[in-house]
Amino acid sequence: MALGALAAALPAEAADDNGAALNALVRARLAEEGGEPAAALSALTAVSSVAPDLPGLRGRMLEQAIEAGDLDAARAAALRLWTGGDRRFDAQLVLIVDAMRRSDWKAARDYMAGRSDKAGADTIGRLILPTVNAWIDVGAREKLPERHLIAVNNRLRPEPSLSLQVALVQLATQRTAEATTLTDGIMLTDRTSQLVGLRVAATLERAGQRDAVERLRGRIALASGQREDPMLLLPDQPVSTPRAGTALWLGLLADGLARAPGGGSKVPLLFARAAHWLNDRDWAVRATLIEALDRNGQQAEAMALLDIGGTELPPVLAMRRAELMADAGDLPGAAKLAEAAATQSDARSLLVRLADIMRRSNDPKATGRAYERLEAALGDGEGDQALRGTLLIARAELLLQADEWDAARRLMEKAVALRPDDASVLNFAGYSALERRKDVKQSLARIEMAWVKEPQNASIADSLGWAYFLTGRTDDAVKLLETAQRGEPGNAVIVEHLGDAYWQAGRKFQARYNWRAAALLAEAEMAMRLEAKLRDGLTPANTAP
Incomplete structure (x- = not known):
């Protein structure tokens, strides 16, 4: 509701209170527009003390509480909406999370069913219903809690991520043999199934099923093509409780929704917040919330999630913290942290990110070392060769900035020999020589070739x-x-x-x-x-x- 409409809806009998409420509404709107959800929530709370039934107020309070990460305020607003008949999805999810945190399985089940008339046509609701219902049944110690997942999984073409969720539920209910048999028959066909598969592997390992773990991890590596997805680089963590299982699934949904083309930031943040409220010790959940906050313009809060006193960050999250520090302007601190993160892991993707941070730090020597280190980690595959050509050009650019033409030329010639059909390599080598009036005829020919390829x-x-x-x-x-x-x-x-x-x-x-x-x-x-x-x-x- 617009600010003017809200103001018009204020009770008429108390002019002083109305003035204070209107001022608070203005503060709330400014805070919302300024990306300060905690301040907006505080102002809206002041309004609610004067006009608790103001139309649209509870919905705005719920939205700002979710953005601010204030579960108490979110629960209060959600409960007010729910009992008043406004059974919106974000209120439902907050109330389910609260009930699961209190191990109140009956309340969680009631809230799950509270929008049953809408959930059949609600895509987001359908995404969470089977998994969350299964984990609620685990908490309530119902028989065969995985039946909710099995009922929606196509028997002819089962979704591997749902099948792996079944395995997690079976492991949580001490049916290790069933879980192992099921896991051995699952084909990992997408990124989500690979991520869930890692958690199944960690859970199987804790159950002592090392042979099954090796078989599963081998299939994950094969399916991922050895790609270094940041989520795949996080430490393995078992999943064996309803809160952990639900948090895992909500976090994966948040990650997937954030990757959808043209998607907004609010729904991924809702799922990521809910996941973190359920299990704030899950590294993958934390990483997902960090990205959701960054996408929503809440960089300071994202950084705060990476400032964990007394706990060492996994290298991939330490590198993410370095990137956020660089974005905030602390380039020396970012460079130092990035170098430390890259020494703790042999993941090539971290070396790529280190090189980018060093380039931004305006330290040519440190940047050159990062480029050389990354180049040394490359193999002979086509993708590696393309990256090697790019690195040679990047190193040459550093030398040109230091006015070391001969050394730069040698690297550019290597890059051209390695990538003779790469328009960007040809253009850089040609133009760099041309602006120094070197080898004008050859430089012109290279740039013409580049232009033919990318007119x-x-x-x-x-x-x-x-x-x-x-x-x-x-x-x-x-x-x-x-x-x-x-x-x-x-x-x-x-x-x-x-x-x-x-x-x-x-x-x-x-x-x-x-x-x-x-x-x-x-x-x-x-x-x-x-x-x-x-x-x-x-x-x-x-x-x-």
Whole structure:
């Protein structure tokens, strides 16, 4: 409900109270828009003390309590909505979580059934009903709690993740032999089944079923193609309680919903919060909530979940903390933490992330070491060779920044030899030589080859247009540089290049227009050069590099 409508709905008999409530509503709206859910919740709570039945108020309080991670406030708002007949899904989920935390299985079951008239058409509800009902039955010590999962799993084409949930339920009810037999027959066909499979493996291992564990982990490695998914790099943790089982499933749903194209941030955050409230010791659940918070603009809260005093973070989460630190501007701290994380694991993906953090840290030597370390970890596969070519170019770029042309050229030649059909490699090698007026003929040929491969790439069009400018083909240069500017109108380098080409072509008014536009985007060195052009026109001394 809009702020004006809420204000109009305030009770009329108490003007002073209405004024305080209206001020609190304004504070709440500002806090909501500013991404401060705790402050918004506090303001809405002040409103509720004056007008507890204000339409829409409890729903907003519930939403802000979920974002703030305040379970007590979320439970109170959800209960008020539920008993008032507003049986919305977020209220239902909060109440189920609260009941499970208290081991009140009857209440949990009642809340699960409370929207049965809606759940049949509710996709999100259908995703959680079978699994949560099964775990509630585990808690209530009902017979065959897995029946809820079996009933919805297609017998001809069973979902592997649901079948693995059945195995977890059987393990939780001390039916290890049944779980082992079932697990051996499950084909892992998707990422979710691989993630659940790891938890089944950890649970089987705790039950002493080492042979079954090895068989399952071998299939997980085969299905994942040895990919280093961050979730697959987390420590194995067994799942044997209703809260842990439900938390695992809700966390996986949150992760999947966050990955859906065009998806919002609120529903994944709801599931991730519920999962964390059920089991805050589950690393995968914590990692999912961190990503949900970051996606929702709550970076400080995401960071707080990674600040665990006295507990060492798994390397993949330590690297995530380093990335968040870098995003917050603490580049030296991020670099130090990232290096420490990368020494604790041989996962290549962590070396990739280390290299990216080091690049952002503006420490060329540390960045070079990170690149070399990553390159040393590469194999001979096609994907590794592509990455090796990219790393050679990245290392060459560092050397060029230090004005070490000969060393950079050797690395670029290696990259071209390794990736002779890679447009980005060809363009970088060609343009780097061209802007230093080295090997102009060969450089032009490489950029032309890159442009043939990727004619829609604005950066490559700019490189080729500038090559034509430097070799006297002014008309060709203008055409290509105009194309490049249409592709990236906010790229100051392209705008300046086109201005220089316009001047050379005698189109001086357009040249000055472009130089002024570039000056709005330019940094210090370019800005000084553009100032000279606007004052003196184009000269050899102020031509773009």
